[in-house]
Amino acid sequence: MNILFVGDIVGRAGRRAVRFFLEKLKKEHKLDFIIANGENSAGGFGMTKKVAEELYGYGIDFFTMGNHTWDNRDIFKFIDQDPNLIRPLNFPDNNPGRGWQTVEINNKKITVVNLIGQVYMGNNDSPYHKFIELYPKIKDSDIILVDFHAEATGEKMAFARAVDGMASAVIGTHTHVQTNDAQIFPEGTAYITDAGLTGAVDSILGMKPDKMVEKMKTSLPVSYEVGKGKVKIEAVLLKIDDQNNQMKQIMEIKKNNL
Amino acid sequence: MNILFVGDIVGRAGRRAVRFFLEKLKKEHKLDFIIANGENSAGGFGMTKKVAEELYGYGIDFFTMGNHTWDNRDIFKFIDQDPNLIRPLNFPDNNPGRGWQTVEINNKKITVVNLIGQVYMGNNDSPYHKFIELYPKIKDSDIILVDFHAEATGEKMAFARAVDGMASAVIGTHTHVQTNDAQIFPEGTAYITDAGLTGAVDSILGMKPDKMVEKMKTSLPVSYEVGKGKVKIEAVLLKIDDQNNQMKQIMEIKKNNL
Amino acid sequence: MNILFVGDIVGRAGRRAVRFFLEKLKKEHKLDFIIANGENSAGGFGMTKKVAEELYGYGIDFFTMGNHTWDNRDIFKFIDQDPNLIRPLNFPDNNPGRGWQTVEINNKKITVVNLIGQVYMGNNDSPYHKFIELYPKIKDSDIILVDFHAEATGEKMAFARAVDGMASAVIGTHTHVQTNDAQIFPEGTAYITDAGLTGAVDSILGMKPDKMVEKMKTSLPVSYEVGKGKVKIEAVLLKIDDQNNQMKQIMEIKKNNL
Amino acid sequence: MNILFVGDIVGRAGRRAVRFFLEKLKKEHKLDFIIANGENSAGGFGMTKKVAEELYGYGIDFFTMGNHTWDNRDIFKFIDQDPNLIRPLNFPDNNPGRGWQTVEINNKKITVVNLIGQVYMGNNDSPYHKFIELYPKIKDSDIILVDFHAEATGEKMAFARAVDGMASAVIGTHTHVQTNDAQIFPEGTAYITDAGLTGAVDSILGMKPDKMVEKMKTSLPVSYEVGKGKVKIEAVLLKIDDQNNQMKQIMEIKKNNL
Numbered sequence A, B, C, D: 001m002n003i004l005f006v007g008d009i010v011g012r013a014g015r016r017a018v019r020f021f022l023e024k025l026k027k028e029h030k031l032d033f034i035i036a037n038g039e040n041s042a043g044g045f046g047m048t049k050k051v052a053e054e055l056y057g058y059g060i061d062f063f064t065m066g067n068h069t070w071d072n073r074d075i076f077k078f079i080d081q082d083p084n085l086i087r088p089l090n091f092p093d094n095n096p097g098r099g100w101q102t103v104e105i106n107n108k109k110i111t112v113v114n115l116i117g118q119v120y121m122g123n124n125d126s127p128y129h130k131f132i133e134l135y136p137k138i139k140d141s142d143i144i145l146v147d148f149h150a151e152a153t154g155e156k157m158a159f160a161r162a163v164d165g166m167a168s169a170v171i172g173t174h175t176h177v178q179t180n181d182a183q184i185f186p187e188g189t190a191y192i193t194d195a196g197l198t199g200a201v202d203s204i205l206g207m208k209p210d211k212m213v214e215k216m217k218t219s220l221p222v223s224y225e226v227g228k229g230k231v232k233i234e235a236v237l238l239k240i241d242d243q244n245n246q247m248k249q250i251m252e253i254k255k256n257n258l
């Protein structure tokens, strides 16, 4: 089983990157299941039904979200109907949507869990305790994948070590910069601190550099715009043994059309 | 001119990594100048004279610091005498030490500047405005290297784009996780979001995983300890053209003794 | 029923204030029950068994805590035995101690709940959802008192309005500055944003001004010391109707020995 | 010389409070000069020319601002022309507007300085060092008034103690809750942690309670609306000796039309 986890897709440029690269990656790596963090897919802020459908059309199978989940109000219209899009589990229980989902791929039960950090990330319940509370319900899954959407490297790694052996993989998202630390922990959980950015190459976190630079220089409010031009996809490839569902390999993927 | 910038050295394990790898790296890459972030060199927290001398002995030429600058009070005794150790320039002017230093290597004037971020990093003055204020004094240097010690990827990249063409390189530090985004910006400034960690392989940010995991599970106070066992060095190699002082290449370096 | 809620007691000066003023206040206002926030009672940081006993001796009946709960490790030895000291309910469930307690005073069942905020207060679970989860177990109490230990005025007030009619009173603590907004909300819950400081008059939040000022001027690490000299007690008086357990009055109390 | 400092005016309800109470207060206390924090005057977010003119019409002489300075883009059109409205001095120097202003009232030179905190307040330069840098230019003023717009009580008080004897008064703003600690420090500087709120009585920080409560319950995005109904004015009265310009008294003012 080969699974691709695609880093935060930012706006039109990010969707263009998915269209441009995903089909080739799918063949090259014989991908069985493709997850993406979709929190910035619609204009850099949130997700719409139209954008989700566009991306499903390009081959994305499943979406996780993050701190930008509710930025575009369109999501309230379809999150409870869409079986393949989840939001952080440690948002309040009374929020729309769900924080985890089990899907069946090639006769394997794959559970995807979305969590959000607490450090520099707004006021969320403990991701660790929410995961531990959930675990008995999902532990008979063949594969458990966690998108841990967080800022602080220490929180991401400490969570992953805390659930080492419980989750098949903990994939960090949110910083929009791919890290160089993909590894498999002692008890078998694959990990990377951040999957990276899918969007404009000439950008800061997917957004036009000039606006971000102006903000740095003046601290005045600016309207961020999605970057343009050449695009890239950053992702993580997970290779899982079909016999025992153990993680065989985790590998950074990074392609651009420069 | 080949310059190596070594990511945050954490405790005894980090010093062991420097001892183990630096000599070989120096030969392999014909290094002319070696800078390291030293804020965690002494037991994970701060720097002492003894530790600085040990590391100079292994071949480190110059130290930058960060938010942990004052963690070990020994630094107050020697920071004003040590010509090769600087602390963030955008700390208050009345603090001991200096925020930049010019050294001469192979007849080249190299200015090293240390800055610290504002986002999730305590209360510091604007690194951008402090750099712009300093720039007229250092602009005739052949090479200007900035250690930008910060948490948020967006702040790091926005700063680097804002000084693109002014600094020869902006090297991010602090997150203890090497990023996969070394690049040269349009106006010639080399950049990486984070140089990474020099310390224990089996660790969270250089510290023992069990303590960090316990913290994740209970939120109770724990005494962090420096990690043990196998070690790694993470660094960035900068290749600079001796004719025109332009950056030719920036490259991630990552070695471990597994 | 007259209840006094005493604002954060800071160190020896704070304990001296309790000794000096509490007996007189008890007589003057015919106090039936006296609660205090004790998180800074021992040297400004945390609580010890000895300090708790000293303060029980001066007439404090019950302690709540806050972000400084675990600052002094002595608390781990006695928190599970002391029936009259609670820590924030929205700390992880696996922490020592309890987050609420019912006591019987004058044939009334009084439940005290301790909560901590999320805004600028470290990573805690939602105080609102934790309270709502608890409420069915305590709703038959005659009186429900909440110490809401938090930084942001908006979070304190929003919580109190959210539980208006469920809690008898929501008393804010943590800022060490008494606010001028004691009031009873439309559904009957008494509220104040902060009960204030019990400690040295010539101080910043109970600590010596010179150290705090030095910190402001240099940002260098300082050792905070508890303030000395004249002392004050700041507290909130709650008058409750014995017939129907309705809040009749909430009033700021503020005494100093200047 | 009697000066009134009016706490953050929030929206239409706040302006109604000024219209309703200010004339009477002016007569009752023989006010010579009236300053108000205006950062929330226009719909709760920022300031417009029209709103400033309305409030000047009611008797406000001078405005300070805070973290909401740029919320309404109308301010960019008039801030450089309006002689009686300042924004925080420790915003970047390249921002529109000024951070201090000297006005002449009854043959006295009064300098008003606006500063913003660093703790939990976004990324601002050090208010202390900016004030110290400014001080030589303003020290021959008869009266120096500082609006210190900040969240943390400790930062407010530490700043005020650090400039005790330099400023005539340091008035805290931003929390929208009046504190009960007006006092004159040993070297003569009058101080209060927060002047309070001028706006709707039935509100949370001036905004409708239901929206703030909904946010507390769900963490979902809400559109805040300015509160309605009965209004209040919260302010601080400063009485200054005309002979020696020394502060004689600082007193909380609080009126509502319930």
Ligand SMILES: [Fe+2]
Pocket (backbone or CB within 6 Å): A008, A039, A040, A066, A174, A175, A176
């Ligand atoms: Fe994102």
Ligand SMILES: [Fe+2]
Pocket (backbone or CB within 6 Å): A039, A066, A067, A068, A149, A173, A174, A175
């Ligand atoms: Fe995010």
Ligand SMILES: [Fe+2]
Pocket (backbone or CB within 6 Å): B008, B039, B040, B066, B174, B175, B176
């Ligand atoms: Fe570090």
Ligand SMILES: [Fe+2]
Pocket (backbone or CB within 6 Å): B039, B066, B067, B068, B149, B173, B174, B175
């Ligand atoms: Fe650091």
Ligand SMILES: [Fe+2]
Pocket (backbone or CB within 6 Å): C008, C039, C040, C066, C174, C175, C176
């Ligand atoms: Fe406290």
Ligand SMILES: [Fe+2]
Pocket (backbone or CB within 6 Å): C039, C066, C067, C068, C149, C173, C174, C175
């Ligand atoms: Fe506290």
Ligand SMILES: [Fe+2]
Pocket (backbone or CB within 6 Å): D008, D039, D040, D066, D174, D175, D176
């Ligand atoms: Fe305000």
Ligand SMILES: [Fe+2]
Pocket (backbone or CB within 6 Å): D039, D066, D067, D068, D149, D173, D174, D175
């Ligand atoms: Fe404000």
